Amino acid sequence: MQYALLIYLPDDVEKRVSVADEQAVMDKCMVLAQETRKTGTYKGSARLEPTRSAVCVRNRAGKQIVTDGPFAETKEHMVGFYLIDVASLEEAKAYARRHPTAALGATIEIRPILWQDPAMTLS
Numbered sequence: 001m002q003y004a005l006l007i008y009l010p011d012d013v014e015k016r017v018s019v020a021d022e023q024a025v026m027d028k029c030m031v032l033a034q035e036t037r038k039t040g041t042y043k044g045s046a047r048l049e050p051t052r053s054a055v056c057v058r059n060r061a062g063k064q065i066v067t068d069g070p071f072a073e074t075k076e077h078m079v080g081f082y083l084i085d086v087a088s089l090e091e092a093k094a095y096a097r098r099h100p101t102a103a104l105g106a107t108i109e110i111r112p113i114l115w116q117d118p119a120m121t122l123s
Helices: 020-040 091-097 102-103
Strands: 002-010 042-047 053-058 063-068 077-087 107-112
Touching: 002 091, 020 042, 020 077, 020 102, 053 077, 077 091
Parallel strands: none
Antiparallel strands: 002 077, 002 107, 042 077, 053 063
């Protein structure tokens, strides 16, 4: 089963975490990716630009509205994601527990991937 691990960090993480500490966590993320790439579990990941660079497109009452910034006012924002292929939700949870961003206060949301086109699955 394929899962997306959506990584959310508190808004204040930039204020309370040094650049060196953030880099140390990112280095650990790379190690985890390398380890799980060997087993075939890891299918890809990406770090997202800060929410201040986001643009949202909404359709409301037949009109399209384009706004800057995140879609909702929250205390944490999605900063990246991982795509993994594991046998069960329990294995996905185990992967999420190992993720180094926990040291920064991350929330990792695990979502099963529902492919509409079987040709799009991650191989």
